Amino acid sequence: MTSWPPLLVLFVLTPLVGAVLTPAVSDTSGRRSWEWALGTMLLTSAMAGALIMRVLDEGPFSYVVGGWVAPYGIELRFDEFSAFVAVVCLLGLLAVIFSRHYARDALAPGRIPYYYTLLLLNMTGMIGFIVTGDLFNLYVFMEILSLSAYALVAISGEKTAEMAAFKYLVMGAVSSLSILFGVGLLYALTGSLNMADVTGRLAGSAEAPLVLAFAALTLGFMVKSALFPLHIWLPDAHAIAPSPVSAVLSGLVVKVGILGMLRVYQIAYGSGAIDLSGLNLMLTWLGAISIVMGAFFAVFQDDIKMMLAYSTISNIGYIVMGLGLASPYSLIGASVHVFNHALIKATLFLGAGALIHQTGRRTLTGLAGVGRSMPLTTAAVSIGAISIVGIPPTAGFLCKWYIALGAMQAEEPLFAVALVFGALLIFVYYIRMVNAFYFRKPQEAGAPAVHEAPATMLVPVLILAALCLVMGVLGRLPLSFIEPAVTRLLAPLGGG
């Protein structure tokens, strides 16, 4: 069953069909659309599980749609980096569960079915982006993903949300164009859109257009992943979106840029047509600056979601720095941090969502003392905070450790310094948060009797917090899982 070939294409189609049908099956209360979305996500998650089992067994595999052989037809490809779909499906599932009460309270009833449609479309784009082996499809799925993300940010219909979504749209559209331009150039150079095929044909191409193509792709993907100084769209969009959407955006959608970069690297390293050391140097520096700047801005935020949004920028900095260092350790660390950051940030955003939903306050000042009335949620958020700082034995530790080791391995100890001091700043602002939860007195005036969120909100948060701990203790598993992919990626460079 796990090796049944069409499973891969069904995997992409299931959430798409589910998304399109959601408005049709929904009723006025929005309850049916929730059940439908939940069912779709459960089915998709089961498929993701089966596919990952297969890649564990036999390594990367691909499926040619309609039987048209690779360079001519469309190829879907599943490798170790694609295992990111596991966390995509998990977060999608938990975000849907979390939305049951949240959406009912935060959105107009008429918008609820469309909310789930957009969420499922977002998943489709994400999954398609990850498993496609075709450059043009990569672009198409990225657009599905981005367009649904813009709409999700704006879905509450408030003025600030619309402004944030518009800002996101402008930046996103420019970056998409840049990526399309890069894809077009590669097509012009090689006459092919299949990634593996392009890789084979690139050798010997003229250098100038090649550099332009990779520059355009990198620029586009860096905007998508909000690398400093292209991050300006992110804080508003992530802070203003509904919390389950923030979790998906921060955990998954920004990773599109990173996964896109990994695909670019696969092409560039594999073809050997271009020397990326200049690009790597730039990415390493921008990554280091992102870490520090993101953390620095986060320290001054009072709005809890704004703080988390800036924290995403600094974590993307870690990942990009790991990519740029291009040593085996740092690449392993960065790839695993793509997974782990998704889990951790989802814990934090969903937890923050539960706190905001129950208390109606979103600033640290307003949330003072909330640890007494919502002990489970605040405990989960605290675990998330410890993880994101990178304190052992939680999920954030090993990735950052590997990235730091990678910096040493690449003989760039300076970047290990940036990493450690960035972590220190991150630590400072999460300490502020934990301090507010537990050790500050609640604001006296108008504090309503607050209690824990309903189970549909609490349980996803607790599951994610538990995963932060489990992934810390069993941190070795994802590392050894991703190692073959990194080894393959770096193999053309002569053992790295």
Place this chain on the structure above:
Amino acid sequence: MEVVDARVALAPAISLLCGALVFAAADNTFWRRFWSVSAALAKLGIVMSMLPGSLRGVVYTFDLVEFTPGVGLAFRADALGMFFSVVSSTLWLFTTVYAIGYMEREPNRRRFFGFFALCVSTTVGVAFAENLLTMFLFYETLTICTYPLVIHDETPEAMRAGRTYLVYTLTGGAFVLLGSIWTYQLAGTMTLSQPGILSMEAGRTTLTALFVCLIAGFGVKAAIMPLHGWLPTAMVAPTPVSALLHAVAVVKVGAFGVLRTIYNVFGVELLRELGVCDWLAALAAVTIVTASIIAIFQDNFKRRLAFSTISQLSYIVLGAALLSPLAATAAIVHIANQAFAKITMFFVAGSIQRTTGKTTIHELAGIGYRMPYTMGAFTVAALSFIGIPLFAGFVTKWYLSLGALESDRWIYALVMLGSALLNAAYWLPIVYTAFFKAPHEEVVVQEAHWTMLGPTLACAAYVLLLGMTVSVPGMPFALAQAAVTFVFGM
């Protein structure tokens, strides 16, 4: 002989649990006290139960979790770790009892005692850390757990001191982490169970940079000048906290880290070849003398104690940096000697402050008539610092001077002599003021409450005990010698 034994992990864990229970006890005074004392007692019990084995040469180990090969959390109670944990857990019990008396009417006692108990846990965690990562984890946790204690009064001054404290210690911690990563990259391991894991292959420049990185990291808490700035400002904390910071936990953890770096990360042989320890020794000697001179001019009682601490800690650093077995013995035993004497003094300062409200030295005229036992205890501690035989401080000075001569650096023996004079110059005037100056007001004998007087006298008694029983088998001194034998491969 190595034995796998869960007690090494249990020692930090049990205080952690008690700390949580203190928080859970909320505002119930009885249960708060019960769990606070239990935390101290349980840990002391566990540590003491390992002492006989440790004296026989048994090393207890316990691996908690391994993330990837060579990177994990693990505990190991070797001679050096046992020595430190015996000292800290003994003192903890006294400090807890004292704190219960001292903090009687203070607000926020739940937060205070909760974090107080967590500090026990982390200090023993540092003592028993098997590798640099575990050590770093507890080292940083200790910083976090002591911060609420430093800012306890929540006055603007206290908040400012707290910020200074955090900036210094967290930056130091970052250096420790950086050094740990670097060590792992160079040696492929971070274990502290060997007499040195690095080798000259890494290159002289790299090793020197790494040494500076680790020593600067640990040196912040060990208050080596010029990294000592946080310590005098942190004096705004309640007195039991100062005692904790200065004698038991924070500064000792720093000094312990320096010892681990020198003996277990680099190893004596490598450092002799590298030659960086000469610089460290010189820095320590400068710290000893400078801090003592500053101390002479302090009129605030606690500030004088603070600068004395800075000076005394560098005895440990100097002893370690001399790289001779005798000096190493001095460094290790001084962890205990300084701790017991200094904590006695802090207890005295706190008792005087609580009983009479006096905080400066010139106010203390005739206080010896009013609080004879308290000031008697102070005199014992002062004589120990000066280094009079029969008192604990003498043992340190004797071995440190011998070590200086052994390594052909007689200048440091002179530093010891000079320091003894300086100590006399700032301690004896207090004794003189207390006993020989006419009191300002009518004399009524008025000692502090027994919860405060008891620990003071017990610690003073320990100072005498440590000074007189050096060669008695079964005393911690034997552990220090075992540690020295191990690291010097004798």
